[in-house]
Amino acid sequence: MNGIFVPDNKTVISYILKPSIPKGTRDFSPQEMVKRNYIFDTIRQVFRNYGYLPIETPSMENLDTLMGKYGEEGDKLIFKILNSGDFLDGVKDKDIKAMSSKELTKHISEKALRYDLTVPFARYVVQHQNDITFPFKRYQIQPVWRADRPQKGRYREFYQCDADVIGSDSLLNEVELIQIIDEVFNKLGVPVIIKLNNRKVLQGIANVFDVPVAEIATVIDKYEKIGGEGVAKELKEYDFSDAEINQLFRVLFEGEAISQAVFEEGNNEVNKIMTTCQKQLKITSKIEPDLSLARGLNYYTGSIIEVKVDRNKCKSEFTSSICGGGRYDDLTGIFGLPNISGVGISFGADRIYDVMEELNKFPEGVTGTTKVMFVNFGEKEAQYCLPIVADLRKENISTEFYPDAAKFKKQMSYANDKKIAYVVFVGADEMQKGVLKLKNMASGEEREISSGELIKHIV
């Protein structure tokens, strides 16, 4: 890279400026990584215990696999990848100048970064249907990318942790996914409310009030955001009378029944799932029906699940959802494999991280750092120490030998900064006596021991 030496002001300045990363993306330091891995490992372990198997799909999908699956807004938020090579070749004969960005995109981009894990999973199931034993229980923990406007808690690259069962319409799958949610958040120490609804409940309501289900769902889903008055106002635009609005609110929030077949079917499903979770399995997280829950995703056809921090049980400012999911009967249909029912949940690892930081829920021991450091006093001492260091590593004790014979103070400050638990000194004296000096960095205690005793002194 010769750029920096080129006598061209623009070039030089670009390298003197502090390097940066694209907005909405993040670097993760070792301290953050260890905490993030704590979350991923917890979720992964629970998924495994329930018999879900891992898959991974490529970061890039063909553009037409993704386009049209997330609505018009979603299409805009998909990161497109420029074709490589001379991508303008073949477009040259067209009137590029007259094209919109959207039109030109079709000519110069064939691939895009995945937007979620659900659509790639549906594509995977269809593509590999002959190799899959159904019901297929898979989990997938990978980043997704969205060209959303970055803001607090919203990133352009973030991880989703999904578990889905595809090829079974038993409600026991929903029960199992709720068990998983309960177990994950218990292990992480985050108290949650699991809210439950069913698309059929919404469909029943739509039937009774004679409005399209997608539209009524969108309106009542806003209840938390815009309140009862706001919702009432919007309902009036759909010709709801005051009496109808009152009736709808009693159905949604006071448990008033509607005698309507689809509504009842949905309601029964919600109740059956709740009873099994609470009575038989004694799930400790609060589970409650929330008939206003829609979660915007049009592919849900049955159960709808949403998880929020239980703010009655902890002091959290966090009101957005940290996990959610639902049942979709037609997801693989868009790729040519109809009538396969699936149900899944997705944990938002980045939001869970933020909640755990807020609630101070990461265990003390989670540091992931080196356990033992040997001070480097010079070449002879190094020769003496290296085999002992190798022995500790064989026992899976994370150990470092400081690489340079630097000043003692510098080496100790390295051990301090890295929060290393034990430091070992072997100078000329110790070598002659055939011993080591072991310092416990927390207590400050030092003791002289033989190298054979070392392992048993390290807790």
Added chain:
Amino acid sequence: MNGIFVPDNKTVISYILKPSIPKGTRDFSPQEMVKRNYIFDTIRQVFRNYGYLPIETPSMENLDTLMGKYGEEGDKLIFKILNSGDFLDGVKDKDIKAMSSKELTKHISEKALRYDLTVPFARYVVQHQNDITFPFKRYQIQPVWRADRPQKGRYREFYQCDADVIGSDSLLNEVELIQIIDEVFNKLGVPVIIKLNNRKVLQGIANVFDVPVAEIATVIDKYEKIGGEGVAKELKEYDFSDAEINQLFRVLFEGEAISQAVFEEGNNEVNKIMTTCQKQLKITSKIEPDLSLARGLNYYTGSIIEVKVDRNKCKSEFTSSICGGGRYDDLTGIFGLPNISGVGISFGADRIYDVMEELNKFPEGVTGTTKVMFVNFGEKEAQYCLPIVADLRKENISTEFYPDAAKFKKQMSYANDKKIAYVVFVGADEMQKGVLKLKNMASGEEREISSGELIKHIV
């Protein structure tokens, strides 16, 4: 997604066609994931034992962070991301028609997918220099993307597993990295040869023969590919006499010394590293100097390391490198932080996977599948079984309850396909007697036990 119902042949056909993924990318099935994770976990555990800490950087970097760091060829292979929104806005007033693809790229793309982990790491170190304690030992296991022509064993998305030490010029770091290489491949069961060279050796040779080091390095690096005659032919283009070519070959392959300061310095470094590894640390992998080794990367300034399968010890067709690295004194200089020496290695997980498949080195037990499955005989049985299932999961025994009361044969064939070790039957009989029937799927043996005894029967 309404596309499939639209009476437009093109749309319909695009969904009936089998869905696919971009060329050079891959889906990973559960069987592959488990094996891949075995490799990643092994490497990660070794990195940790040596005191390396994890970091992660975003998949996207600013385009100017990456461009110019991998040579002109490399620039072409970087996947660029189209700016989101109306990316042509602001370019409209320019003569797009007259622009080359390369020129237009500058106007419509600001971000790109990372090409390796080294340049993002250098950027990270400079950006976070005030928060880092040096020497900084970090590892990073993430995918990288290259728009290379896909072929057997070469993918457009693949994982690198890097460990680097930055801020120390001690050769003990090289020794440690070789220990790591040795330990990883021992654990994976792949016999390797670790080849060692030093850029100073190549510099010394270049000085003696009065040719630019980058050019002579490129020529002799081809020895394995084009043979002695091919190399000799290319050397003649640099005005080498026959006598000089013979002398150079004796230096490279027969250990003939050159009395030249830089050459000797490099040679001494190679020898010192080898002696420490072999004599003091008794590393079992074969380590050999290879003065023709250059590895093409111009940022190496000291040690150069390359690892290949030791084909004398196993029957492998694999001749390309499966791990490599070296020392670079100036890497962070391009981002404005000069004079920080670093040394690192990178494991090519995908190639290691291919080698392990070829040599059949994945351990039998590595399946990652469910341990126990309960057959579903109906609702009452489900109620009886679910708490027992929950108990097994609490003990971290991966357990499934088949979600549907499907035909017995279908459920058993699911257990078979998924290679589940134990199947539990609880029908009306067993419920009445308060017992379970446990079947060992490998031996076929069945026994009746109480639910309390279940755990101790599962190995």
